[in-house]
Amino acid sequence: MLNRLRDWFCPDLGIDLGTVNTLITVRGEGVVVDEPTVVALEKKSRQILGRGAAVGKLAKQMIGRTPGSIEAVKPVRHGVITDFQLCEQMLRYFFRKAAVQKAGLRPRVVIAVPSGISPVEKRAVFNSAERAGAGRIYLIEKAKAASIGAGLPISEPLASMICDIGGGTTEAAILSLGEIVASRSSRIAGEAMDEAIVDAVRQRFSLRIGMATAEQLKIEIGSAYPLDNELTTEVRGLDSISGIPRKAMITSEELRLAVEDCLWKIVNNIKATIEVCDPELIGDLADTGIILTGGGALLRNSDLFFSEHLGVPVRVDPQPLTTVARGTAICLDHLQHWRRRFQTEGVGF
Numbered sequence: 166m167l168n169r170l171r172d173w174f175c176p177d178l179g180i181d182l183g184t185v186n187t188l189i190t191v192r193g194e195g196v197v198v199d200e201p202t203v204v205a206l207e208k209k210s211r212q213i214l215g216r217g218a219a220v221g222k223l224a225k226q227m228i229g230r231t232p233g234s235i236e237a238v239k240p241v242r243h244g245v246i247t248d249f250q251l252c253e254q255m256l257r258y259f260f261r262k263a264a265v266q267k268a269g270l271r272p273r274v275v276i277a278v279p280s281g282i283s284p285v286e287k288r289a290v291f292n293s294a295e296r297a298g299a300g301r302i303y304l305i306e307k308a309k310a311a312s313i314g315a316g317l318p319i320s321e322p323l324a325s326m327i328c329d330i331g332g333g334t335t336e337a338a339i340l341s342l343g344e345i346v347a348s349r350s351s352r353i354a355g356e357a358m359d360e361a362i363v364d365a366v367r368q369r370f371s372l373r374i375g376m377a378t379a380e381q382l383k384i385e386i387g388s389a390y391p392l393d394n395e396l397t398t399e400v401r402g403l404d405s406i407s408g409i410p411r412k413a414m415i416t417s418e419e420l421r422l423a424v425e426d427c428l429w430k431i432v433n434n435i436k437a438t439i440e441v442c443d444p445e446l447i448g449d450l451a452d453t454g455i456i457l458t459g460g461g462a463l464l465r466n467s468d469l470f471f472s473e474h475l476g477v478p479v480r481v482d483p484q485p486l487t488t489v490a491r492g493t494a495i496c497l498d499h500l501q502h503w504r505r506r507f508q509t510e511g512v513g514f
């Protein structure tokens with residue numbers, strides 16, 4: 166009865182605090198906030214523009230287009246909070262958007278964080294969320310949340326493997342009996358691919374482009390493995406010799422070559438995770454395979470690339486951008502069951 170009342174007044178929240186995107190789920194409602202992890206502020210005063218409203222989509226539009234006095238800042242880098250104060254203000258704005266905190270109550274929140282973060286980095290997450298208005302705070306490893314969101318049978322005595330390719334981090338993990346048996350986190354993910362594309366376009370076409378254009382090219386024609394029909398698109402940038410704007414045509418093969426090195430590093434990361442496991446568990450993976458989640462998994466034919474180089478079945482979650490957030494939502498539904506496994510802190514009941 167008490168639980169139902171609390172749910173009605175102040176529903177629990179699941180948060181995927183990502184390097185590129187922040188997603189918030191409300192218990193019983195699904196994803197209610199899906200916004201870029203960006204804030205726009207006035208450089209001098211460090212105040213967020215628009216009376217604290219230049220956050221998320223609005224702030225992302227400003228990246229690379231801001232006058233000198235305005236700065237678009239990402240308060241999370243490689244899955245870790247780098248600007249504590251801005252992160253708190255951003256979360257407070259998202260909590261308001263999720264329309265929680267009725268009657269002055271503080272919501273219980275489950276937050277997904279990378280598995281390798283330090284105690285200091287964990288404290289930054291606790292403090293930011295608490296000061297933004299959260300009550301009791303539960304931390305869950307991103308890989309575990311992704312496995313739950315993808316519906317893997319992680320509570321069974323059977324190995325399941327997940328690889329979450331986000332914007333700033335890639336998490337590879339093997340789970341069995343509800344726990345992470347082995348995991349590795351690396352900084353080679355979507356943003357590293359964008360950087361590789363910026364370099365490739367400069368070298369191949371002598372054109373300077375920004376990270377946003379590189380990301381757009383990756384989404385439009387990027388692939389991890391040859392396509393049945395290769396794609397072509399136009400790239401616009403600044404000629405690095407003449408300094409004037411110019412266009413060129415770029416193909417999906419050229420982009421694939423640009424991101425190949427990043428993909429190989431992810432393969433090596435997955436192999437290193439598998440290598441430290443018990444042979445029995447490794448045997449399971451030959452059948453259960455690997456699930457790819459995170460926005461990076463949307464690179465065309467990523468399943469074909471990884472299955473060819475790892476020799477096990479690989480599939481992409483049908484909605485890889487929301488897998489972690491969906492996992493946190495499932496944890497909220499079964500908080501009594503999962504809370505023993507969380508790191509927890511904060512006030513509330």
Ligand SMILES: Nc1ncnc2c1ncn2[C@@H]1O[C@H](COP(=O)(O)OP(=O)(O)OP(=O)(O)O)[C@@H](O)[C@H]1O
Nearest residue numbers: 183184185186331332333334355459460461463464
């Ligand atoms: N269609 C696509 N093809 C390739 N990459 C994509 C596609 N759509 C999104 N991405 C990439 O996915 C990344 C964002 O994924 P996601 O939202 O899972 O990351 P995140 O959770 O914010 O980051 P992290 O988990 O590293 O903290 C970005 O780098 C984006 O460019």
